[in-house]
Amino acid sequence: MKFEGTKDYVATDDLRVAVNAAITLQRPLLVKGEPGTGKTVLAEEVAKAIDAELITWHIKSTTKAHQGLYEYDAVSRLRDSQLGDERVKDIRNYISKGKLWEAFERKKRPVLLIDEIDKADIEFPNDLLQELDRMEFYVYETNETIKAEIRPIVIITSNNEKELPDAFLRRCFFHYIKFPEEDTMKAIIDVHFPGLKGKLVQEALNIFYEIREVPGLKKKPSTSELLDWLKLLLSEDISPETLREKDPTKLIPPLHGALLKNEQDVHLFERLAFLARRERN
Numbered sequence: 001m002k003f004e005g006t007k008d009y010v011a012t013d014d015l016r017v018a019v020n021a022a023i024t025l026q027r028p029l030l031v032k033g034e035p036g037t038g039k040t041v042l043a044e045e046v047a048k049a050i051d052a053e054l055i056t057w058h059i060k061s062t063t064k065a066h067q068g069l070y071e072y073d074a075v076s077r078l079r080d081s082q083l084g085d086e087r088v089k090d091i092r093n094y095i096s097k098g099k100l101w102e103a104f105e106r107k108k109r110p111v112l113l114i115d116e117i118d119k120a121d122i123e124f125p126n127d128l129l130q131e132l133d134r135m136e137f138y139v140y141e142t143n144e145t146i147k148a149e150i151r152p153i154v155i156i157t158s159n160n161e162k163e164l165p166d167a168f169l170r171r172c173f174f175h176y177i178k179f180p181e182e183d184t185m186k187a188i189i190d191v192h193f194p195g196l197k198g199k200l201v202q203e204a205l206n207i208f209y210e211i212r213e214v215p216g217l218k219k220k221p222s223t224s225e226l227l228d229w230l231k232l233l234l235s236e237d238i239s240p241e242t243l244r245e246k247d248p249t250k251l252i253p254p255l256h257g258a259l260l261k262n263e264q265d266v267h268l269f270e271r272l273a274f275l276a277r278r279e280r281n
Contacts, residue, residue, distance in 0.1 A: 003050065005045070008048075008191060009045035011042075027171060027172055028114075028132055028171065029175065032177070034159075034179055036222025040157055042155065043115075052109055053111070059114065059120050063124070068099050068128065069098045071096045072094060091142060100128075101137075103152040106150070113156075114154065116157055125165055180223060185226070189227070193230060196234075199240040203240045208221060229259050238254055256269070
């Protein structure tokens with residue numbers, strides 16, 4: 001079982017090595033990187049490449065580890081008992097399976113994505129140590145142990161919003177997705193916009209990488225934002241010549257709302273343009 005990338009996803013050599021190493025070691029693959037660098041999409045493409053089911057657990061700030069195992073609805077059972085409902089005789093009627101339970105009971109190896117684990121509280125990763133290590137957990141309400149039929153491929157993403165515990169990191173194979181260099185970015189663009197005119201792509205990339213290098217930028221534009229911007233440039237029929245225009249008073253590129261995502265960065269470019277106008281005068 002080897003991951004070699006797909007026609008819809010440009011995987012660098014080091015990323016392919018990391019995915020296959022995690023599969024071989026049967027350890028969770030912890031993927032970090034800037035937002036918009038394709039961490040979540042990686043799990044989708046791995047599942048597609050090896051013809052596996054993808055089970056996704058999106059983590060929020062309020063998510064607790066036990067929700068990935070199961071949840072017992074004691075309130076509903078109490079209410080039904082007061083109403084004389086026959087369902088109360090079987091406690092399983094009030095247990096909802098979590099994403100780990102779903103993955104553990106599959107007969108064919110699935111891909112389990114735990115997306116943005118750093119959004120949860122600091123204890124969340126530690127609370128899953130044993131379950132991810134042994135691939136089993138105990139259901140107290142039914143006195144049974146749920147053990148994986150076949151060990152799933154686990155991919156965990158993080159945006160580096162907070163540090164993860166050392167004990168958790170030791171159990172993972174780690175890979176940091178570097179921001180794509182220009183050649184890789186061109187290959188990504190070609191996947192999404194096959195046959196796109198070379199001059200437009202080159203001018204757009206020049207501006208994109210220049211923006212990312214501006215000192216003081218709060219949020220650098222990502223790969224997904226570049227693709228959105230290119231889609232808008234094509235839709236509005238913006239020419240390479242318009243992008244190539246080097247007037248220093250027009251530092252903000254056309255349709256910049258696809259690239260700059262907060263007012264602080266827009267104001268930064270407006271200040272730079274203002275200073276450029278003063279220098280010219």
